[in-house]
Amino acid sequence: METTTTKPTELHRIVADLKQNEKEISRLHARRMKLVAEFCRRSDARRGLPEQVALALSMTKHRAAATITAAEKLTAHMPKTFALLEKGSIPLTVAERVRDATAWLPDSKLPEVDSQLENALEGRNPTQARRITNRTVAKVDQDGHADRAKGRRRGRHVRLRHGDTGTASLAVAAAPIEHALAAYANVDQLARRLKTADETRTLDQLRADTMLDLLMGKQFGGEVLTHCYLYLDATTYAGLNNKPAELAGHGIIPAWLAREICSGRKTVFQRIITEPQSGQVTELGENKHSATGNVTELVRVRDRECRSPGCTRPAKLTELELCEHHDGRTESARIGTCPADHKLQTVRGWRHTLEADGSLTVTTPSGETYTSTPEPLHEPRTAQDDALPTAGDQGPNYCRCA
Template sequence: MAAEACSNACQAVKLAAVAALGDADSVAKEVALELHYGARQAEGQVSLARDLAQRLPSTFEVMRRGVLDPYRASKVADQTSVLTDEQAREVDARVAGKITTRDATSVRRLVNRTVARVDPDGYTRRCEERKRSRSVQLCHEDEGMATLYAYLPAEIAATIYGRVDRVARGLRSRGEERTLDELRADVFSDLCLGVAGEVERPRGEVFVYLDFLTWTGLRNEPAELAGHGPIPAQLAREIAANATIRRVITDPMTGTPIEVGRHRYRPPIATKELVQVRDRECRVPGCHRPVQACDLDHVEPWAQGGGTDSANLCGLCRRDHRLKDEPGWHHHMTATGTLEITSPAGRTYRSEPEPLTNAA
């Protein structure tokens, strides 16, 4: 760990030296020659160095302390590239103290969420511009295969994938020999071509989180699409009424769920739903598997007296669920809902779901 911190600090020194060279076009060429980089890699280094030195001073300082690597720092720079210098510095000040213990995907999502709050009008405009770029493309590959790309609004893509995944898993449970990836591909093809399947096709389930004041139109805080990240308030209100989307209304102060939209009557929120709404993804740090595709695991094993309730259940993807049972791994849920994972090396890692209204 000390070696990694030293490496991060050295990288910060190198980036500071690159930033000191200025913005001339020739700087990237000089960096490429000196560091034996390709042209694009050198241009990326110059851009990152300039952003850290001029627009993201707090993130740069965290790098200098050795607790942030250049790759995660680049996620801050990438997500703030659309902002003015003043807006970028505001985002930088809000997130710098929260990114050192996050993986790169979590850093990107946190910064993106903060960008949406700092520049809500710009974020909405950029979302609309992206939506106008939606497309489907076909790329022919070798040996009888091809790749079909679909660039879609996040809520539509998530719903499609959720439906495909659920049908595929239903087929697998019937003893199919095809892998889950093969099943997804076949189900996707059947749905597109209108081929009738043997399994009832369940509705894909996707959660959108928005606070009560935003849901009622009294304010326009960005909402969050589970597994994706922030979306504009108006879009959230529109898709929350969609029959394929489950809306989760949260307390505007704490971010905790206070209502889960339903399409049929049920008793108060079932334990499974409550855990899914709370966790959103696999609870192991660095794993972003949507909780709907995860197992609900008893943190304290049921056979050892662990309860089947939200205080003792958490979402774990199948791989992490199996890993938990390997020798040397220990999971513990605190009274506040923080999952503590101790590895065979004796290191403890903590995971707690973030409320939608995190003040990032």
């Protein structure tokens, strides 16, 4: 087999191109920061700004809020750091770490930090930049830094982040460092005791399993009652096929995991009736929790997630919203939105319109429009499908497991 050898000069050229490419990307990020700062400065109201930026840039509202903070802080109060980004001397990730480390600092002290960072950031990675900025901030505002350490602890919280293929991450954010180290040491010691000769799990897996068992109270023989909604084809539940199921707020999960979740002793099932040609929910069967025809429950099952474009909060956290129908009526224009998007109804310039096909069009104060289409519960069926139901028949037998 013939092999080729790449000359060092060719590799050097590729690396040089990579560096130049990164500089150009940094300049574009700086340009975006300027535009975001200008947009916020010219807007009539602060409320709804993160939502507008999120829609315009196809990012989450949390990310949009952080983008606004960085744009306003760096362009107005840290011009030297911003100039480094604008010249391509530092990447956006470094600029963002500077933003995070100075978030609590009064605007009056930012120029001094900015001056000290001017020659300290180039060539640094994001972790190094964060540490350098933290040290600089501690010198510039010693008393404030000490108070900030206490304030950060008061902001501790548990964060759940959904992953892919039936996984998620659970973390304690802003935990006191001494408690976090002690907790990790305890979990590590317990996991190492379980690592016997016949144990097939890795030490990492044992740490994760030990921590989850502790949090779920298994050491006390307890059982945690979890309330979640799972949507699956009845034939999938019966084991006749392996079509993926949908876990509300998470997304698609494999059939074997769906059946495992449904095997709980306190599981409640509810039949869902769909329109076969569209896959949209039209009716709910009776269950122990809700009566047939309950509009609130029907909307939440139909939408499953917040209907605002880009929002993925699960339907159990949403609020019913009465919006303008495409023909001007509001009686039937009921959708599920999360509390944050629901509040936009009261903000001047925002308009929500439900189209005839169930699509929701959101108009922002700047006049931009964004549309979300309701996700079908199953693949729409066409005339080419062998088992296409005749008019008036129901779609595939779907159920909700709670």
